[in-house]
Amino acid sequence: MKGLVIVLIFLLDPTRSYQETVKMPEQHVAPVIANLEDFERRLPGYLNGNSKLAVLLDYDGTLAPIADNPAKTKMPVELEAILHKIAQHPEIFLAVISGRGLKDVQKQVNINGITYAGNHGLEIEYPDGSRHDYELPAEIKKNYTNMVRELKDKVEKNGAWVEDKRVSLTYHYRDTPVELKDEQKNLASEICRKYGFRPNQAHEAIEAKPPVNWNKGEAALYILKQKFGDNWPKTVSVVFAGDDTTDEDAMRVLRGLGRSFRIAENEKIQTFADFRLPRQAVMTDLLKWIAEVYVS
Secondary structure, eight states: OHHHHHHHHHHHOTTSOHHHHSOOOOOBOOOBOOSHHHHHHHSTTSOOTTSEEEEEEOSBTTTBOOOSSGGGOOOOHHHHHHHHHHHHOTTEEEEEEOSSOHHHHHHHHOOTTSEEEEGGGTEEEOTTSOEEEOOOOHHHHHHHHHHHHHHHHHTSOTTOEEEEOSSOEEEEOTTSOHHHHHHHHHHHHHHHHHTTOEEEEETTEEEEEOSSSOSHHHHHHHHHHHHHOTTHHHHEEEEEEEOSGGGHHHHHHHBTTBEEEEEOSOTTOOBSSSEEESSTTHHHHHHHHHHHHHTO
16 A cells, blocks of 8 residues: 555656655664674674675774774774774775864775765765765855864963865864853854754764765765665665764664665664664774675
């Protein structure tokens, strides 16, 4: 009956997209995966060493634990070693989609031959050096410049600072005294909204993204389509992992098309992900799970 309803809707209005017609997924409390055995028990047969696999990963809080300063982040040694092995496998496509600027995340991960997306996917660079840059309208660029200037003037104080990434920014307030944090982060969010940018809560930070229909979800779909073609959901398995609200955009669009994992300590957190990882360290087990099928 549901299929018949969808067909009738398309006949009445063929301009509607499939996602507009079918009810979009809702956030839920996802089941937890806490170790390597849980991956094997909850996802038997999802990975097949003879088929293509796309692995899309966030960096901060996912591949590397959160640090008090972005410059101090570092991937755990074991995780990094496994990641390099996975990246070299001919049946595995690896992409890192980060809120950092493109050159910054490339420097942090430092693996040749993979795809990088910076600024929440606004900048994408492929292994051959070709790029896809989302072109922001002139007015948004002007607003961005003015927003950065006002944030620096009014809230870059008491240990807080503005990370200017050219098309998006992060306002870091981790080192701000507790009694001043709420006031400063609220003012920072107001300033971002004033210039039309979208403030999102991150780990002791505010991420400000431009008001365009582009995010980690759109970037993930674009990357998969460019690599595998329009029919990618039928030809490739997908694994996505991330740790904050900006990653939820990818988890939402990949629901039912792959398997996604939200890293969060909060047992009751609402997420679009299929599973929750209770700590960043479980990412090493996720990569081991992949490596055991494809590399071992």
